[in-house]
Amino acid sequence: MGADAEAQIPILDFGKQGLVLEGLEQLQGSSEEKWKAMCMKVREACENHGWFVLKCDESIIPKSLRQEILVAMKALFDLPEETKQKHTSPKPYSSYLGNCPVIPLSESFGVDEAAQLDKARAFTSVMWPQGNPSFCETMNSMSSKLLEMNYMVLRMILESFGIMEKYYESHLENSSSVFRLMKYKVPPPSDDRGAAIGLVPHTDKNSLTILFQNDVQGLDVLTKQGNWVQLEIPEGSFTVIVGDSLKAWSNGRLHAPRHRVKLRGVEKERYSCGLFLLPKDGMVIEVPQELIDKDHPLLYRPFKYQDYLTYFVSNITDDALELYAGL
DSSP, rough: OHHHHHTTEEEEETTTTTTOOOOGGGGEEEEEEEHHHHHHHHHHHHHHEEEEEEEEEESSSSSHHHHHHHHHHHHHHHHHHOOOOOOOOSTTOOOOOSSOSSSTTTEEEETTTTTTTHHHHHHHHOOOOOOOOHHHHHHHHHHHHHHHHHHHHHHHHHHHHOHHHHHHHHHHHHHEEEEEEEOOOOOTTTTTSSSSSOOOOOOOOSEEEEEEEEEEEOEEOOOTTEEEEEEEOOOOOOOEEEEEEHHHTTTTTTTOOOOEEEEOSOOOOOOEEEEEEEEEOOEEEOOOOOOTTTTBBOBBEEEEEEHHHHHHHHHHTTTTTHHBBBB
């Protein structure tokens, strides 16, 4: 990656700013100013890039938990194929997906509301009927931490627009989540293309995504200038990505980037997990009046997230949001 491209990579260190997931209302003086400054950096990254790398310290997500989730994912994907296929759901992206001819190197699970202990237990009991408390606790803890982090990033975006008090609570009340666990196999030696697609280019359809991965790189993002950039995610860091739903709600002010997984010369499996924040069933995504003005005319009509998702699944296209809800 060239120096110019590297200079554009937004890396925000929440730990250095003394930011925590709780008690933000009590910030005073310089801490409050740091918080407001970081809110603007988050918004600018989401506007200019649609994603950013988030670094945080032990107070937000302990290093031990980051290590434990990687061990837990390996144990999950090492289960027999017939066991993994028992995890099914009528919802898109909420089942087990493996042996897909379009993405043969990828397999994944989607677990609805894994931050709720009963949901984590239900999934674990399907995979391990004899029980696996360690896996259950690790998945539940990681998804809970990532959900809190999603809420914090969302709050920072709304605060930067000056509309946090009016819309933040309703966003929380009308949001649900899917915790996705993903594995990418090592490309076969016969693959002489130098790189193999692990996940095809796409935009996320939900509101916000926060990803965590092992030390195997592979995440690419398409810049607004139309160039694919290979990201080098620092070990232990997280990647925040804006989805179509938040792009539409923000009246296009926030960018939802196309991204993919491309495996280049890897010698071991790539593992990643992500918490996908999405609107609840039946929620209508509508641009708030505060984000419409002469410089930002209304771009999207109101629509239900589930209706949009159903449309996309039946009409997979790069510009699905514009075709479905654009004015």
